[in-house]
Amino acid sequence: MSQVLPGDAPQVHDLIGIGFGPSNVAMAIAIGEHNAATGTQEAVSAHFFEQQPRFGWHRGMLIDDATMQVSFLKDLVTLRNPTSEFSFLCYLKSKGRLVDFINHKNLFPLRVEFHDYFEWAAAKVDDMVSYGHEVVGVTPVHRDGVVEHVDVTVRSNEGLVVHRARNVLIGTGLRPLVPEGVERGDRVWHNSELLAKVGELDSTAPPTRFVVVGAGQSAAENVAYLHRRFPDAEVCAVFSRYGYSPADDSSFANRIFDPDAVDEYFAAPEDVKRRLMDYHGNTNYSVVDIDLIDDLYRQMYQEKVLGTERLRFLNVSRLVGVEETPDKVRASVRSLVTGEETVLDADVVVFATGYSPVDPLGLLGDVADHCLRDEEGRVRVERDYRIATDPGLRCGIYLQGGTEHTHGITSALLSNTAIRVGEILDSLLDRGVKAASDEARLVADGSGSVA
Numbered sequence: 426m427s428q429v430l431p432g433d434a435p436q437v438h439d440l441i442g443i444g445f446g447p448s449n450v451a452m453a454i455a456i457g458e459h460n461a462a463t464g465t466q467e468a469v470s471a472h473f474f475e476q477q478p479r480f481g482w483h484r485g486m487l488i489d490d491a492t493m494q495v496s497f498l499k500d501l502v503t504l505r506n507p508t509s510e511f512s513f514l515c516y517l518k519s520k521g522r523l524v525d526f527i528n529h530k531n532l533f534p535l536r537v538e539f540h541d542y543f544e545w546a547a548a549k550v551d552d553m554v555s556y557g558h559e560v561v562g563v564t565p566v567h568r569d570g571v572v573e574h575v576d577v578t579v580r581s582n583e584g585l586v587v588h589r590a591r592n593v594l595i596g597t598g599l600r601p602l603v604p605e606g607v608e609r610g611d612r613v614w615h616n617s618e619l620l621a622k623v624g625e626l627d628s629t630a631p632p633t634r635f636v637v638v639g640a641g642q643s644a645a646e647n648v649a650y651l652h653r654r655f656p657d658a659e660v661c662a663v664f665s666r667y668g669y670s671p672a673d674d675s676s677f678a679n680r681i682f683d684p685d686a687v688d689e690y691f692a693a694p695e696d697v698k699r700r701l702m703d704y705h706g707n708t709n710y711s712v713v714d715i716d717l718i719d720d721l722y723r724q725m726y727q728e729k730v731l732g733t734e735r736l737r738f739l740n741v742s743r744l745v746g747v748e749e750t751p752d753k754v755r756a757s758v759r760s761l762v763t764g765e766e767t768v769l770d771a772d773v774v775v776f777a778t779g780y781s782p783v784d785p786l787g788l789l790g791d792v793a794d795h796c797l798r799d800e801e802g803r804v805r806v807e808r809d810y811r812i813a814t815d816p817g818l819r820c821g822i823y824l825q826g827g828t829e830h831t832h833g834i835t836s837a838l839l840s841n842t843a844i845r846v847g848e849i850l851d852s853l854l855d856r857g858v859k860a861a862s863d864e865a866r867l868v869a870d871g872s873g874s875v876a
Contacts (some may be wrong), residue, residue: 445475459517597824599780632772639777640664672712809852
């Protein structure tokens with residue numbers, strides 16, 4: 426383990442990023458563009474650590490015909506810098522598909538194509554990231570009673586190494602969520618692992634039944650994919666509604682994703698924040714594209730006409746039990762109206778039940794003691810995505826995600842990523858200038874503290 430000793434003068438990064446998903450890729454690009462434009466004197470030194478061996482974003486859900494639900498113009502850079510060489514359009518040009526994409530007349534690329542764009546962009550800034558490196562701890566560096574730096578401990582195949590930083594940016598993404606009491610296994614999956622797990626099914630004994638739990642876009646995509654992939658299998662969709670609800674992607678409703686909406690949400694009283702979430706949750710949560718809804722209904726009706734029903738919808742129902750054995754999984758489904766239970770013996774149960782944010786303070790150790798919480802116990806976050814801290818902590822702890830309660834619905838979405846990283850970079854630069862001016866004043870007047 427490499428140690429930072431009191432007498433050492435280790436390199437101090439302006440920023441260390443934890444995780445290298447799309448948001449932190451966008452951050453690396455923003456920093457790289459800033460450094461190229463300003464020169465070495467104002468350059469920001471940054472490095473990112475990612476525990477995956479290479480870039481990957483929801484690989485288990487890259488179904489071949491699934492499309493993005495966000496315009497290609499809301500890529501990693503365009504809303505911040507429309508002239509950037511890292512835009513989706515530049516990616517298309519490099520791949521020889523720009524004219525073909527324009528002729529397609531579609532704002533929403535295939536999800537597998539957008540993932541390829543992310544990989545392309547990440548590869549162009551790979552000098553700023555170490556893959557296969559897991560951040561396992563963050564500890565404060567005390568000096569004269571305050572914390573101006575943190576030490577970030579990183580584990581890789583080569584052991585543990587400590588890196589020092591003035592600021593930390595946490596972008597560790599979301600964690601797959603399954604109902605309480607459910608254990609994932611060989612036959613009980615979360616939809617995030619769908620494609621990897623499907624490939625492991627025994628081809629000598631083709632599956633005869635799948636159960637998919639959930640009412641959102643991922644659930645509907647899973648149902649459609651499994652129905653198409655396994656033409657002899659029954660696919661049972663279980664949800665508590667009468668049917669899938671369409672996503673509201675109308676022009677006015679989409680204003681909830683605008684950069685200005687973040688300012689308004691942040692400034693709004695708590696009761697208004699709750700109402701905005703209630704009003705506009707149907708732009709993102711537990712909703713499905715209307716075209717997919719229509720396709721599934723058309724398929725279900727066609728099978729009824731032909732007497733070949735493989736697509737079943739157990740609506741107004743809830744999964745109340747899952748019992749896995751080596752060769753099957755037994756799912757118990759209860760009607761919310763009658764209370765009657767239906768037992769389904771299936772090959773696989775897929776939970777398309779969403780994600781939960783990772784606790785941003787989980788890695789921070791003693792640094793977390795300096796972080797402030799609100800009346801409901803949630804982390805307090807400033808407008809610049811920096812965790813509010815007590816005066817004893819002067820380094821910045823920034824969040825990419827986990828800020829929905831303060832910044833609104835775009836916190837974990839791609840819609841505002843380009844703008845968000847620009848705001849975080851501006852905050853780093855502003856605070857860096859202030860720190861430099863404070864240090865210069867201390868040298869000039871010989872004082873030992875900064876007010």
